Amino acid sequence: MGFIRDKRNSSSSTTTSPCADLRAAYNNCFNKWYSDKFLKGHWDKEECVSEWDKYRDCLSKHLEDKNLSRFLEAEGVKRIPAPIAK
Template sequence: MNSLGDDCTELKKQYDACFNSWFSEHFLKGRHDDSLCAPIFKIYQDCVKRAIREQKIELREIDSDINTGEKEQQKPDHTKS
């Protein structure tokens, strides 16, 4: 899957590869220090934040959509006896 911004896709791939390696080689063996991928994640995160600003995506709208979906899923089902 590509990243939100085209400029960020390569960074996403690098972070995904780092995370997958860390998860299988460290986390699953009980070593939970995640500092190995932190520098790559920070660069990728900054790129995504920049893409969000450039594309004028309002995070409040996204949060609202998510919250609405959660509320709809939590409505009681009155069809059951």
């Protein structure tokens, strides 16, 4: 027995995800920040926060639609707002 995958669309799980574009935008932003700034020691400013918030909100919405939102929440842990950059 095995799992047969259509080779024409090897990333089918990401392309069918309603949040795939937001995930790609966040990943691109993070990778650019990491290579262009963090590795050079310029990491004192928050970046990619809006991309992350949009992606997380999308995930939350779609998990709630499937009654799976409890998997995003840890017991007793609240989401802490990001500090304002000076």
